[in-house]
Amino acid sequence: xxxxxxxxxxxxxxxxxxxxxxxxxxxxxxxxxxxxxxxxxxxxxxxxxxxxxxxxxxxxxxxxxxxxxxxxxxxxxxxxxxxxxxxxxxxxxxxxxxxxxxxxxxxxxxxxxxxxxxxxxxxxxxxxxxxxxxxxxxxxxxxxxxxxxxxxxxxxxxxxxxxxxxxxxxxxxxxxxxxxxxxxxxxxxxxxxxxxxxxxxxxxxxxxxxxxxxxxxxxxxxxxxxxxxxxxxxxxxxxxxxxxxxxxxxxxxxxxxxxxxxxxxxxx
Amino acid sequence: xxxxxxxxxxxxxxxxxxxxxxxxxxxxxxxxxxxxxxxxxxxxxxxxxxxxxxxxxxxxxxxxxxxxxxxxxxxxxxxxxxxxxxxxxxxxxxxxxxxxxxxxxxxxxxxxxxxxxxxxxxxxxxxxxxxxxxxxxxxxxxxxxxxxxxxxxxxxxxxxxxxxxxxxxxxxxxxxxxxxxxxxxxxxxxxxxxxxxxxxxxxxxxxxxxxxxxxxxxxxxxxxxxxxxxxxxxxxxxxxxxxxxxxxxxxxxxxxxxxxxxxxxxxxxxxxxxxxxxxxxxxxxxxxxxxxxxxxxxxxxxxxxxxxxxxxxxxxxxxxxxxxxxxxxxxxxxxxxxxxxxxxxxxxxxxxxxxxxxxxxxxxxxxxxxxxxxxxxxxxxx
Amino acid sequence: xxxxxxxxxxxxxxxxxxxxxxxxxxxxxxxxxxxxxxxxxxxxxxxxxxxxxxxxxxxxxxxxxxxxxxxxx
Numbered sequence: 165x166x167x168x169x170x171x172x173x174x175x176x177x178x179x180x181x182x183x184x185x186x187x188x189x190x191x192x193x194x195x196x197x198x199x200x201x202x203x204x205x206x207x208x209x210x211x212x213x214x215x216x217x218x219x220x221x222x223x224x225x226x227x228x229x230x231x232x233x234x235x236x237x238x239x240x241x242x243x244x245x246x247x248x249x250x251x252x253x254x255x256x257x258x259x260x261x262x263x264x265x266x267x268x269x270x271x272x273x274x275x276x277x278x279x280x281x282x283x284x285x286x287x288x289x290x291x292x293x294x295x296x297x298x299x300x301x302x303x304x305x306x307x308x309x310x311x312x313x314x315x316x317x318x319x320x321x322x323x324x325x326x327x328x329x330x331x332x333x334x335x336x337x338x339x340x341x342x343x344x345x346x347x348x349x350x351x352x353x354x355x356x357x358x359x360x361x362x363x364x365x366x367x368x369x370x371x372x373x374x375x376x377x378x379x380x381x382x383x384x385x386x387x388x389x390x391x392x393x394x395x396x397x398x399x400x401x402x403x404x405x406x407x408x409x410x411x412x413x414x415x416x417x418x419x420x421x422x423x424x425x426x427x428x429x430x431x432x
Numbered sequence: 433x434x435x436x437x438x439x440x441x442x443x444x445x446x447x448x449x450x451x452x453x454x455x456x457x458x459x460x461x462x463x464x465x466x467x468x469x470x471x472x473x474x475x476x477x478x479x480x481x482x483x484x485x486x487x488x489x490x491x492x493x494x495x496x497x498x499x500x501x502x503x504x505x506x507x508x509x510x511x512x513x514x515x516x517x518x519x520x521x522x523x524x525x526x527x528x529x530x531x532x533x534x535x536x537x538x539x540x541x542x543x544x545x546x547x548x549x550x551x552x553x554x555x556x557x558x559x560x561x562x563x564x565x566x567x568x569x570x571x572x573x574x575x576x577x578x579x580x581x582x583x584x585x586x587x588x589x590x591x592x593x594x595x596x597x598x599x600x601x602x603x604x605x606x607x608x609x610x611x612x613x614x615x616x617x618x619x620x621x622x623x624x625x626x627x628x629x630x631x632x633x634x635x636x637x638x639x640x641x642x643x644x645x646x647x648x649x650x651x652x653x654x655x656x657x658x659x660x661x662x663x664x665x666x667x668x669x670x671x672x673x674x675x676x677x678x679x680x681x682x683x684x685x686x687x688x689x690x691x692x693x694x695x696x697x698x699x700x701x702x703x704x705x706x707x708x709x710x711x712x713x714x715x716x717x718x719x720x721x722x723x724x725x726x727x728x729x730x731x732x733x734x735x736x737x738x739x740x741x742x743x744x745x746x747x748x749x750x751x752x753x754x755x756x757x758x759x760x761x762x763x764x765x766x767x768x769x770x771x772x773x774x775x776x777x778x779x780x781x782x783x784x785x786x787x788x789x790x791x792x793x794x795x796x797x798x799x800x801x802x803x804x805x806x807x808x809x810x811x812x813x814x
Numbered sequence: 815x816x817x818x819x820x821x822x823x824x825x826x827x828x829x830x831x832x833x834x835x836x837x838x839x840x841x842x843x844x845x846x847x848x849x850x851x852x853x854x855x856x857x858x859x860x861x862x863x864x865x866x867x868x869x870x871x872x873x874x875x876x877x878x879x880x881x882x883x884x885x886x887x
Contacts, residue, residue: 167874175671176829177873183833187872195869208653210499221660221671226653228502229662229672230495231525237492241499241507242653244483245457249503249654270488339869365833377872378838420483427478 170194172224179218183377185336185362189283190219192339196346209252210239215289216256233263236271239278247417254281257298258288261317272326275354276416282319285364293367304371320408323357330356331409337384354415436615442606443468445577445613449584456482456505459496461489464548465604466538469510490515494522501531504652506588510536523597524563525663532591536600538607541794550794551604553716556771559599560745566683568690570697571599571745575719577613583742589624594689595648605717605796641668690746699742704730708737711756713776714765715741718797722765725799752779761809762786765802818863818880823855829875836867
């Protein structure tokens with residue numbers, strides 16, 4: 165199937181701003197699904213609220229556009245109910261780690277077979293540019309006119325600590341790499357997290373003098389380096405990209421199936 | 433002893449009713465006084481091939497059952513006041529997206545933490561108005577275990593019939609009370625299964641286009657029809673829409689689909705109502721005291737009867753008006769500050785003759801509490 | 815090994831929002847924005863079919879259609 169066969173073309177052009185990294189992430193994700201040759205009827209995409217969440221309307225899967233921060237909880241219901249379905253959960257940084265932070269760590273702890281994609285543009289775009297828990301200190305936002313003073317989460321470290329069994333990071337600039345990580349994440353059995361750095365030229369770039377989409381993409385290139393690279397060793401302040409965790413651990417739905425087998429035997 | 437007779441808690445009677453109705457998925461979070469429902473289902477569901485999950489919080493539990501329902505399962509969660517407050521946004525989502533689910537609220541004192549181990553009926557209005565925006569809701573209740581069982585079955589049946597969340601309002605006293613339950617034989621109570629679309633592969637399916645009879649056939653997530661579900665105003669395909677006509681029709685549909693079926697939804701019992709001069713309107717554990725008092729006063733020749741409501745929302749206004757029409761006085765017996773009282777006053781022809789017999793101190797209202805007020809109304813002194 | 819050669823650069827002007835990402839990162843300067851800020855292929859003959867414009871396009875407005883050319887060397 166062609167890439168476009170996975171899109172609901174009638175809703176294009178999409179609603180994201182010119183140069184928004186979220187469009188590129190949609191592009192990477194669709195490509196990953198296409199390259200894996202997945203059956204559209206067996207994919208459920210669950211999203212929350214925000215610019216990121218609108219992604220679910222553009223894909224020709226079963227799509228569930230839910231509440232702010234709660235995408236993973238709806239996804240948990242879908243997955244546990246029908247474990248054969250592939251469940252993809254794209255989330256914004258506020259969606260995933262502010263209002264939805266609790267669900268994020270618990271989904272990771274359970275190791276339920278869901279793919280979480282954190283579309284990290286370090287800002288609340290839909291509401292007009294407020295800082296997020298991934299903005300980090302020194303960022304200008306409409307709710308931080310004197311710059312932010314709070315530290316950010318490191319999505320990779322948080323996901324690792326919470327028990328995610330596949331954790332990767334890439335950027336909208338590294339679209340091919342991101343597609344590769346998404347493919348691995350989708351095929352991984354367990355809770356997988358792919359953080360993709362995205363750019364919001366409209367609200368983040370403008371306020372923080374990072375320029376337009378092109379110059380923000382340049383920053384994805386210059387501010388990051390692959391895990392194990394010489395560049396990263398020489399400059400540890402760079403953000404590492406790559407696959408940080410890829411391990412096996414009992415998956416929640418499979419474990420629950422064992423509970424059912426046991427309980428049914430005992431009840432007989 | 434026959435193996436379909438149990439001596440159990442009200443919360444367990446609710447579980448048995450849910451299983452009879454075909455519950456397949458439960459997500460919950462521990463909270464007094466509803467916890468026994470989760471505990472019991474954590475055992476009974478997997479024994480029957482169903483799924484139980486203890487989520488990280490009340491919100492997550494509500495959302496998880498909505499997700500599971502969309503894949504074609506009959507679903508339930510259980511909670512109490514604080515958890516019910518937390519679930520409201522997601523209950524609104526289920527209203528808006530028309531996803532069948534049952535939410536049990538075993539009521540305790542409130543607001544806030546209130547008193548987890550003591551009885552109250554303070555969540556009547558929250559069940560109706562707890563979430564934002566215009567919508568409708570079905571809320572049911574019962575006063576004894578046999579009725580809890582059958583009203584739980586009704587709750588699942590209504591959820592499927594009208595594609596709506598249904599709130600089951602139990603209370604601490606009846607939830608923790610132990611008494612006899614006879615489990616009906618299979619087939620004794622009607623079970624409504626999900627109405628699924630008959631449209632095949634490749635045919636354009638409209639998840640939000642009502643049939644002529646007003647019902648909306650569903651299609652399971654994971655099936656042939658890929659559609660969108662959103663809490664935004666949406667069109668008949670489930671895609672967001674700001675079209676004023678679409679929005680107007682959607683909101684009216686959400687209200688009308690329940691209001692137009694109030695007669696089918698209304699559940700009640702009447703006790704000695706025929707020639708009653710004094711009518712108690714009550715529900716839940718409060719109704720047990722009202723019925724007891726009516727029975728003992730009847731034995732002394734006083735014409736007292738009880739209208740026991742088992743469906744609170746949509747409020748059965750016509751029924752209450754009719755049953756109270758000939759009463760000298762109506763006493764609403766409940767454990768709150770008059771939440772059903774306000775509905776009864778609005779329903780009857782002479783609201784000045786409607787009085788409140790209540791307790792709000794965490795103690796079960798007793799027959800003598802009601803009797804004291806009755807004597808004043810009857811002009812027989814305090 | 816077979817080498818890709820360009821058959822067509824399919825540019826969807828309705829979807830393109832003119833962000834310029836494809837133009838800036840094209841290694842061969844094949845693309846430009848026109849007076850209406852829509853992408854156009856000004857030097858398609860230079861295209862090396864690296865696909866980066868298609869992969870990075872946030873508007874999903876670019877398709878690089880290729881043919882396989884057998885490598886005779």
